Amino acid sequence: MFAIICLFLQVKIIMTMKREFSFLFAIICSLNITAQQVSGSESVTLKLTAPDAHQVSVNWQFQDIAMERDSAGCYSVSINGLEPNFYTYYFTVDGIRALDPANPRTVRDLGNIFNYLIIGNGIADLMRDRHVSHGRTEQIWYPTSDGRERRMSVYTPAGYDKSTADYPVLYLLHGSGGDELAWIELGRAVQILDNLIAENVAKPMIVVFPNGNMYQDASPLCYDISINGKIKWSDRNTRLSGKFETAFGDIINFTESHYRVDKSKSSRAIAGLSMGGYHAMHISHFYNQMFDYVGLFSPAIATMYDPNTTNTPNAKLAFPVNEQTPDVYRNVERDLAKQFGSEPKLYYISIGSDDFLYPENVQYRTFLDKNKYPYLYIETTGGHSWDNWRKYLIDFLPRIFK
C-alpha cells in the first residue's frame, strides 16, 4: 500500500475537536477543523487551503455558506450555535463539489458523498463508536419466495454468540431512495444500538435492515440499475405497489430460521422512516397479529387517503379501493381494527413540526383518535431529515421489548 499516498493533497490532514484532545492547536489554515464549545453551544471552524480557487463555499447541512479568503489563499468559515449532533457538509470550489481533505470521514446519501463530523456530547455521544461491547453487523442474502436472492443487513448484539437465549427482533426500514445500508451509514444505527445496549437503556436485540425497493435485489451500488444511464435510486411505482409489504413474510421467515429469535409477538418490532414508516404501518396491519411494537418516524401516509381529502386535517379518512389496489391495501380499516383489537404494546408516531408530511399525519392521528386506537405521539422541531430520524431511533429503542 505504499503506492497509494495521495500526491496531490494540498492540505495537511489535521483535525481536532476540543473534547477529544486536551489541548487546542494554533489556528492556522493547515488546521482545517476546529470544534469548540461555549456553554452548551458548539461551534466549528472549517478551513480549506485553495490558493488557485476563485470561489469557495461550504454546504453545511444542506445550506450553502460563503467562506472568506485570506491573503494566503486559505478559505475559512465559523459556524456557531450548534447543538451536539452528527453533521454533514461538503465544499463547493469554483462550482464543483469537493470533499474536505482534512476529514476522511464520509457518508453516502443516494449517490452523493458528504463529509461528516460528530460534534459535542450528550445525544452525539450515542452516535460515536465508543469502547463498549460491540454487536456484529453483516450483509446477508436471503431467498425470496419468487426465487430471487435479496440483500439485507443484520445486527446481532454483543453477547449473542456466547448466549443460548432467543432474542427479540426489530425490523428497521429505510426511506425512499435508501437501501439496506441507509440506517447503518446515515442513521448511525450500529453505534446507537451498541451504546444504548451497553448502557442498559435498550434491551439486547437483533435488528434487521431490509431493502424496501422491490425492483432492487440490493443497493444500486452493488447491482447497477440504470435507466438511460442514470442510476435508479428509487422507483415510485414499485415502492407503493404493496409488493414489499406482501413479501415481508420472506424476511421474517429467513430471520427466524437463521438467528436465535424469540418468535412471540411481544418480541417483534417494526419501525421505519418516511416510506419506511408507510411500509411499517401497512406491514403491521397486514400481518396484524405479529408485532407488539410499531414505530412510524415521519411516516408517509398520504397514499392511503382519498385524494379529494388530502391535506385537510379534519377530512374523513378514506381508503379508496379499485381493481388495481394491491391486497395489502384492500382492507386497511378492517386490518387496523384487528391490529388494535389485539392491543399492541406500543404504536409510536413521531414527526417534526416543519415536516411536509405533517398535515397527512394529522389526518392519520385523527383517524386513530376517532377509533380510540391508542398511540404514543412525539412531536419535535425540524423537518423530514436524518437529524430527526436518528433522534427518533434513540427515543424509540428504549421503549421496546420491556
Added chain:
Amino acid sequence: MFAIICLFLQVKIIMTMKREFSFLFAIICSLNITAQQVSGSESVTLKLTAPDAHQVSVNWQFQDIAMERDSAGCYSVSINGLEPNFYTYYFTVDGIRALDPANPRTVRDLGNIFNYLIIGNGIADLMRDRHVSHGRTEQIWYPTSDGRERRMSVYTPAGYDKSTADYPVLYLLHGSGGDELAWIELGRAVQILDNLIAENVAKPMIVVFPNGNMYQDASPLCYDISINGKIKWSDRNTRLSGKFETAFGDIINFTESHYRVDKSKSSRAIAGLSMGGYHAMHISHFYNQMFDYVGLFSPAIATMYDPNTTNTPNAKLAFPVNEQTPDVYRNVERDLAKQFGSEPKLYYISIGSDDFLYPENVQYRTFLDKNKYPYLYIETTGGHSWDNWRKYLIDFLPRIFK
C-alpha cells in the same frame, strides 16, 4: 429522505458503459463517462462540466492527466489502451481534489476517497457484483488474550448457513496503512470470492480479514486515533514488533470456536500483501504446523535481513537477533526448517517486476532455493499496487484447499 437531494450538483448523474447497455448515448458533456472497447483494448472518456473552473485534470491510477475545456466549460479527456480491470481516479479542480459527480462508486484508501470504474470483461468480471449465489460479509469483534476487543471482517460462502459441513479458512492480511476493511473495499475480495466459488474454480471457504495494526482495535475511521490531530493510519514501531504474529492465536481460536471450521492443517491458509506478506511469512513459521497454504503477495521481507546486506540480491541471508528481538523473530531459520520439514502443500510468492521490494524478494528466494524449500513463484509486470494484489488473489484462490 426527500430532504437529501443535492441542490448544488451542477452535473447530471449519467453513467454508461458499453457492455452493460445495448445502446450508446450521444456524447455530450452531461454524459460523463463513456467506456468503449476496440478489439480487446478498452478506452474511457471522462467529462466534467465546470464552467467556473480554471484548471481541471484527472488523476487516473495515480497519474495526473490534463483535461481539455470546450467553449461551454466542459472538460474532457479520453484514456485509451486500457486492459480490463478495476480503475480508480479523481478530478483536481483549481488545485482541489473532487469526486466525479457522475459516478457514485467510491472507495477509500487510507483517508483518501477515489471514484472507481470496472472496465471490460475477463478478469474485470471477477471484480463485479454479479447475480450469483452470495456469501455473507460481517464485521465482528473478538476478545484478545490481553483483554481487548478488536474488529475483523469475516466472509462465509454461499451455502454456509444451510450446510452442516466444516469449512476451510483463509486468513487474508492487509498491508501497511490498511485495516480490516482494506481487502473488502480496495481488494474486491467479496466479489472475487463469490464469483470464483460460483464458477467452481475456488472451493467454498471462510475468509477472515483481521486488523494487522496492533495499536488499533479497529479501523481509525471507527476509533479515532490521532497524533497531533493527524489520523494514524499506520505505525512502523508496532507493525514490526512481532505482536500481531504472536497474538494471531487469538484470531484462530475465535474463528475456530465461532464458525464451522475444519481444524486440520490442510484446511488452513494464510496470505497477505506487502506488510501482510511479512505477517503471513512470520505467522506461518511461528505457528509452523498450522498452515498448509501460504501466500506472500509483494511481501515486505527486508526487516529479516542484516541491514548491511539489504538490497544486495546475492547477500547472505541473516536474521540478526539482539535483546530487543521479539520471540517470533528469534528463531526464524529454525522455524522455517520445521515449517518446510512438514511439507506445506503450497508456499506461494508473487511480485511485480517493478516492485521496490523486488531485490529483497530475490534474497528471500535465494535463501529458499539454497535450503531446497519448494515454493511457487509468480512474477508479473507492475509494481507495489492493488492492481497486482487483486490479480494475485484471483490466481491464489483456485490453488488452495484442493
